[in-house]
Amino acid sequence: MLFPTLTFGIFFVLVLSFAWALDRENGQRKLLLLAASYVFYGWWDWRFCALLAFSSIANWAFGRIIGAMPASPLRALVIVLAIAVNLGILGFFKYYGFFIENVGEALAMIGWERDLFLMQIILPVGISFYTFQGISYIIDIKRGEADHRASLLDAMLYISFFPQLVAGPIVRAKDFLPQLTRAPTISRAAVSLGVLLILWGLFKKSVIASEIATGIVDPVFFAPGEYGGIDRLFAVYGYAVQIYCDFSAYSDIAIGCAALLGYRFNRNFDQPYRARSFQDFWRRWHISLSTWLRDYLYKPLGGSRGGALATNRNLMITMLLGGLWHGAAWTFLVWGLIHGLALAIERALGPARSGRSVISLVITFHVVCLAWILFRSPDFATAWTYLTATQTLGDPVQVLTPFLAGMIVLGLGLHALPPRGIESLAGAMSRLRSPAIAGMGVVAFILIDALRPAGVAPFIYFQF
Amino acid sequence: MQDDPHRDRLYEAPDDAREHQRSRLWLSNGVALSLLLVAVFNPVSLERWAAANPPNWGVETVRLTVGVWSERMGLAHLDAPRLWLEQRWRDLKAVGWDDVHTEDDEAEQ
Numbered sequence: 001m002l003f004p005t006l007t008f009g010i011f012f013v014l015v016l017s018f019a020w021a022l023d024r025e026n027g028q029r030k031l032l033l034l035a036a037s038y039v040f041y042g043w044w045d046w047r048f049c050a051l052l053a054f055s056s057i058a059n060w061a062f063g064r065i066i067g068a069m070p071a072s073p074l075r076a077l078v079i080v081l082a083i084a085v086n087l088g089i090l091g092f093f094k095y096y097g098f099f100i101e102n103v104g105e106a107l108a109m110i111g112w113e114r115d116l117f118l119m120q121i122i123l124p125v126g127i128s129f130y131t132f133q134g135i136s137y138i139i140d141i142k143r144g145e146a147d148h149r150a151s152l153l154d155a156m157l158y159i160s161f162f163p164q165l166v167a168g169p170i171v172r173a174k175d176f177l178p179q180l181t182r183a184p185t186i187s188r189a190a191v192s193l194g195v196l197l198i199l200w201g202l203f204k205k206s207v208i209a210s211e212i213a214t215g216i217v218d219p220v221f222f223a224p225g226e227y228g229g230i231d232r233l234f235a236v237y238g239y240a241v242q243i244y245c246d247f248s249a250y251s252d253i254a255i256g257c258a259a260l261l262g263y264r265f266n267r268n269f270d271q272p273y274r275a276r277s278f279q280d281f282w283r284r285w286h287i288s289l290s291t292w293l294r295d296y297l298y299k300p301l302g303g304s305r306g307g308a309l310a311t312n313r314n315l316m317i318t319m320l321l322g323g324l325w326h327g328a329a330w331t332f333l334v335w336g337l338i339h340g341l342a343l344a345i346e347r348a349l350g351p352a353r354s355g356r357s358v359i360s361l362v363i364t365f366h367v368v369c370l371a372w373i374l375f376r377s378p379d380f381a382t383a384w385t386y387l388t389a390t391q392t393l394g395d396p397v398q399v400l401t402p403f404l405a406g407m408i409v410l411g412l413g414l415h416a417l418p419p420r421g422i423e424s425l426a427g428a429m430s431r432l433r434s435p436a437i438a439g440m441g442v443v444a445f446i447l448i449d450a451l452r453p454a455g456v457a458p459f460i461y462f463q464f
Numbered sequence: 465m466q467d468d469p470h471r472d473r474l475y476e477a478p479d480d481a482r483e484h485q486r487s488r489l490w491l492s493n494g495v496a497l498s499l500l501l502v503a504v505f506n507p508v509s510l511e512r513w514a515a516a517n518p519p520n521w522g523v524e525t526v527r528l529t530v531g532v533w534s535e536r537m538g539l540a541h542l543d544a545p546r547l548w549l550e551q552r553w554r555d556l557k558a559v560g561w562d563d564v565h566t567e568d569d570e571a572e573q
Contacts, residue, residue: 006513013495020488185484189474191491260491264475267468402564403557423470430474434490438497445498446506450549454512 001043002459003253004206004452011040012257015162019261026183030157033261040162041125048124051089052160058085059134060155063141067148082138090131093123098328126166128325130159132292137173139296146173154180163257167250167459169268169288176263184262188430195437196426197256199444205249205459206452208411212238212245214453215404221376224386228395232386234408235399236369239376241411244272246460247286271415273368276360278342281368293322311347316340331374331383338371505542507534 001008015036022029042049062082069075091099100116107114137158140146150158150173158176220227220235227235251268258265268288275281282290301314316337323336377383418424429437478484502509511534514527537543 006509007517013499016495017492020491023484023488185477185481186487186491187474187476187478187483188487188490189476191487191494193471193474195494259475262477264471267471397561401557402559402561420470423474426474434493435497438494438501441494442498442501442505445502446546447549449506449509450546451553455516 001040003250004202007043011036016260020186023183023185023262026180027153029183030153030180033161034153034157037157037160037162037165041160041165044125045122051093051124051127052130053156055086055089055130055134056156056159057152058082059137059159060150060152063137063146063148063150063155066138067141079138079142083135086131086134086138090127093121093127095324095328096121129168129170130165132170132289133159133173135296136170136292140173146177150177150180161258161263163254163261164265167247167254168286169251169254169265170292171265171288172292175266179263186262189426190259190262190264192429192437193423193426194256194259195441196422196429197252197259199441199448200422201249201252201256202445202448203249204245204252204411204414206448208407209242209245209249210453211407212242212404212411215401215407216399217242217376219399221382221386224382225389227389227398229393230395230397231400232389233393234405236373237412238404238408239372240273240365240369241408243372243375243460244269245411245414250459271417271419273365273412273415274361274419275364275368276357277364278339278346278367281364282339282343289322289325293318297321308347312344315343315347319343326375329379331377331380334380335371335375338367338374342367503533504537506546507537508543508546 001011015033018032019029022032038049038052041052059082062078062085065078066075066082069078096119100118104114104116104118137146137155141148154177157180158171158173161171161176164171215238216231216235217238220231221239224232224235248269255265255268266288268286270284270287272281272284275284298314298318301317302310303314304311306314319336319340320333321336323332323334323339326332326335373386374380374383377386429440478487507530511527511530514523514530517523519527534543
């Protein structure tokens with residue numbers, strides 16, 4: 001079930017109505033939301049509901065055991081086992097094929113060719129997200145930041161809550177579980193914020209990202225050698241806009257749906273292409289993942305406590321694994337490497353002076369775009385062709401139209417909007433009467449529905 | 465929960481149960497009215513959704529019912545804003561670089 005479809009719209013209106021009808025019965029309300037989450041997930045492939053249930057129940061059971069045990073080597077062993085189970089599930093479904101393929105190639109290179117047991121494994125949607133939430137549950141309990149006595153219902157709802165289930169934001173146990181202890185109440189301001197975020201997300205995904213993807217990014221990245229320099233240059237800028245508008249749209253809609261249901265998720269994007277450094281970029285891009293990696297990987301590795309060499313090592317490990325989290329391919333690993341190197345170089349150079357901030361912004365954006373080429377390309381050969389194709393900027397333009405150039409400029413222009421504009425607008429909207437809100441919402445909806453192309457491509461981050 | 469003062473204040477839940485009930489009613493009224501307005505001004509979206517789904521008794525019933533409704537709304541010109549918007553958007557997409565140059569050249573002359 002995709003967010004920008006009428007199927008989801010009908011589903012969400014039904015869930016919203018029943019959820020608020022049960023606002024005096026927190027237990028029944030949570031049961032309803034859990035059932036709705038499994039319907040939502042089962043819409044893709046109902047067989048994976050069992051995997052989701054297993055992951056949730058296993059994490060809840062491990063959490064109970066860990067929380068009840070005093071600090072001891074046995075407790076540490078249980079924590080390692082719990083994390084290993086989570087990573088084992090992720091590793092099997094996401095990395096098994098990649099691992100076997102590369103082992104086979106490595107053995108062939110040294111003359112040890114073997115028939116390895118290769119399986120066609122379907123990647124369950126959202127597995128990277130809910131596995132990380134499971135690990136967050138275990139570690140938050142270990143650190144005493146989340147209550148290990150959470151009921152099975154709460155733990156299952158935390159891991160499978162449908163707005164964030166398949167593409168984040170990655171919600172922390174310590175943030176979400178306390179919200180489940182009593183039936184939520186709602187304010188007009190939260191409703192306004194939810195409605196605005198949903199409409200804003202629909203616009204970014206259905207209009208900007210879809211037009212740019214089908215108009216320029218997909219054809220140019222399919223055969224980069226056949227297009228001239230201008231097309232290739234704008235296809236990279238286009239992809240930078242597309243992935244931002246696509247992924248931030250999913251996060252906005254998820255945060256908006258949760259807000260309408262009375263729950264709060266953290267912001268996941270904060271105008272990332274305004275970043276004046278890579279450190280700044282990672283404070284603005286996929287914030288829930290970058291903070292997850294910081295708190296559960298970088299800091300436990302030692303963070304920046306052990307001198308320059310150890311800090312850079314920790315940084316590189318974090319970024320390489322962060323890259324690999326996106327997909328089982330070497331291109332993602334090198335994407336992580338580029339970001340890790342950029343962060344390490346930035347650390348070595350020290351903080352940028354304010355006078356150079358615009359230059360820093362341009363440099364950061366273009367290095368990010370360079371890394372996006374690897375991220376978007378299916379393999380190194382395509383990325384290499386993209387970067388080295390012989391055509392020059394003087395070659396005729398084939399796919400870039402004034403309309404597409406305008407959409408790319410519009411997508412980048414979103415970063416020039418007031419950073420907290422949505423919040424200000426939500427505050428103002430909450431003072432209006434409901435017919436006025438409904439009228440404005442419907443005008444915006446018809447506008448988006450009329451402008452969007454027919455059919456909706458899945459979100460980019462579904463594949464992760 | 466990360467500090468986000470601009471959003472935090474929007475999430476402040478009302479302590480008063482009556483205030484919560486009023487907000488809930490405000491939300492319910494808004495949703496009901498939005499559905500009504502979409503049905504009047506944009507029934508084509510429901511029709512397209514039904515047409516895109518595998519046909520069965522329910523989907524076909526929705527498609528045929530909404531089709532008739534959509535046609536009636538069209539006869540009353542209530543779909544005019546949407547049609548106007550779609551046409552302008554198509555015109556914008558069809559603009560090529562030659563058209564842009566021509567407009568620039570004409571402006572210079």
